[in-house]
Amino acid sequence: MVNKVAIIGAGLGGLSVAIALRKQGINAQIYEKARLLRPVGAGLSLVPNGLHSLEAIAPGITELLKAAGSQTQKLKLHKSNGELIGQKSVRLQEKYGQPMLQIRWSRLQEILASQLPPEAIHLDHRCINFEQNDQRVQICFEGKKTVQADVLIGADGINSVVRQTLIGDGDPDYAGRMSWRAVLKYSHEKLLPHEVMSMTASDGKIFGFFDLGSGYVFWSAASLCPDGFLAESPTDVKSRIQEKFSGWAEPVQEILAATDAEDIVERPICDRPPLQNWSQGRVTLLGDAAHPMVPLLGQGANTAFEDAWELAQHLNDAPSISAALANYENSRKPRTQIIQIRNAVGAKRAYKADSETYLAKMMQQAQLSDAEFEEWLYSHKPSVVNSP
Numbered sequence: 001m002v003n004k005v006a007i008i009g010a011g012l013g014g015l016s017v018a019i020a021l022r023k024q025g026i027n028a029q030i031y032e033k034a035r036l037l038r039p040v041g042a043g044l045s046l047v048p049n050g051l052h053s054l055e056a057i058a059p060g061i062t063e064l065l066k067a068a069g070s071q072t073q074k075l076k077l078h079k080s081n082g083e084l085i086g087q088k089s090v091r092l093q094e095k096y097g098q099p100m101l102q103i104r105w106s107r108l109q110e111i112l113a114s115q116l117p118p119e120a121i122h123l124d125h126r127c128i129n130f131e132q133n134d135q136r137v138q139i140c141f142e143g144k145k146t147v148q149a150d151v152l153i154g155a156d157g158i159n160s161v162v163r164q165t166l167i168g169d170g171d172p173d174y175a176g177r178m179s180w181r182a183v184l185k186y187s188h189e190k191l192l193p194h195e196v197m198s199m200t201a202s203d204g205k206i207f208g209f210f211d212l213g214s215g216y217v218f219w220s221a222a223s224l225c226p227d228g229f230l231a232e233s234p235t236d237v238k239s240r241i242q243e244k245f246s247g248w249a250e251p252v253q254e255i256l257a258a259t260d261a262e263d264i265v266e267r268p269i270c271d272r273p274p275l276q277n278w279s280q281g282r283v284t285l286l287g288d289a290a291h292p293m294v295p296l297l298g299q300g301a302n303t304a305f306e307d308a309w310e311l312a313q314h315l316n317d318a319p320s321i322s323a324a325l326a327n328y329e330n331s332r333k334p335r336t337q338i339i340q341i342r343n344a345v346g347a348k349r350a351y352k353a354d355s356e357t358y359l360a361k362m363m364q365q366a367q368l369s370d371a372e373f374e375e376w377l378y379s380h381k382p383s384v385v386n387s388p
């Protein structure tokens with residue numbers, strides 16, 4: 001019987017699994033290292049598989065999200081000189097029952113947090129390790145605070161401390177690219193409502209503009225950077241991007257000039273190879289802690305929502321905690337590994353592959369056409385789990 005679940009991390013995965021567990025009557029408590037829930041200055045694409053999972057977790061939530069974001073109806077791809085390469089209409093709503101939705105990270109986080117009682121989120125709690133035995137798991141935080149729970153979920157992102165204590169596989173791998181993102185109120189004749197416009201160059205640089213509704217635009221840029229160092233100040237970050245994208249057609253330089261340097265998030269793109277196992281005893285992982293991926297397909301948060309729904313279902317249903325966590329992991333691993341691999345293939349990542357199964361899956365999925373893969377990805381529906 002599960003009474004208390006401790007979740008490390010109040011990111012999108014941690015918040016959504018807490019909501020799902022509390023709906024099942026389980027006392028889920030989140031421990032977050034930050035002193036404030038500081039929003040990442042970025043936007044996010046939510047797609048049918050993630051939105052269906054969120055709707056299953058908190059019925060009605062997708063209407064709130066749709067009201068807070070912008071449903072993408074068209075994707076356009078241009079060369080860096082502005083020449084149109086191609087465009088396509090987005091018909092996910094008609095085909096899969098949920099749209100492609102662009103939303104500010106901060107709004108998504110606020111909407112998720114608003115579904116939880118404030119006392120379920122404990123800020124200023126940096127997890128440093130944990131110990132478990134047959135009866136419980138004890139979690140240790142900086143400053144000698146400790147907490148006990150029946151189950152521990154590591155939803156603490158790509159640099160997960162819970163994963164390090166559980167598996168100890170070191171730092172994530174740098175994928176050779178830096179990313180820069182910001183959200184601002186901005187208008188330009190080339191940026192239309194309900195559209196995503198991307199510009200690309202043969203040297204691997206990409207710059208995307210995402211309409212977020214209510215006059216806001218999210219831009220996201222990436223470039224190959226072999227050394228992966230971070231700029232020293234916000235002004236240096238801004239000059240770095242302006243230089244990297246100099247000569248690109250407008251509105252690239254215009255939107256960069258209009259963006260406050262302090263609002264730009266610079267981040268190295270990292271991932272890890274798929275894991276063979278991510279649960280032991282009373283402890284499991286979720287979201288980026290379990291299966292981090294490069295953001296090529298925009299699936300990191302969407303798959304974290306799938307995890308959240310399934311983990312709560314299994315914990316509510318299985319005869320024992322270890323069975324629940326094993327069922328969750330066995331159900332989630334094949335799907336998330338395929339998505340990790342597809343991302344890696346698309347981003348030309350070379351993993352140090354260590355198993356034949358892994359290589360076989362990589363070959364198989366690499367051969368699926370984009371249309372077949374999209375169908376498989378977006379038609380995923382959260383199902384109700386019943387123990388045998």
Ligand SMILES: Cc1cc2nc3c(=O)[nH]c(=O)nc-3n(C[C@H](O)[C@H](O)[C@H](O)COP(=O)(O)OP(=O)(O)OC[C@H]3O[C@@H](n4cnc5c(N)ncnc54)[C@H](O)[C@@H]3O)c2cc1C
Binds near residue numbers: 013031127160301
């Ligand atoms: C450039 C870029 C674009 C992306 N675009 C998309 C997209 O369009 N769609 C999409 O689905 N995904 C996208 N992603 C991926 C997405 O951001 C992640 O997959 C998602 O945020 C993972 O959520 P999470 O809750 O697992 O981890 P995180 O969001 O990283 O949250 C982890 C939380 O744990 C906390 N934490 C960490 N360590 C500790 C500790 N020791 N103790 C306590 N708390 C701790 C952190 O402060 C944080 O709040 C993108 C990623 C990048 C880099």
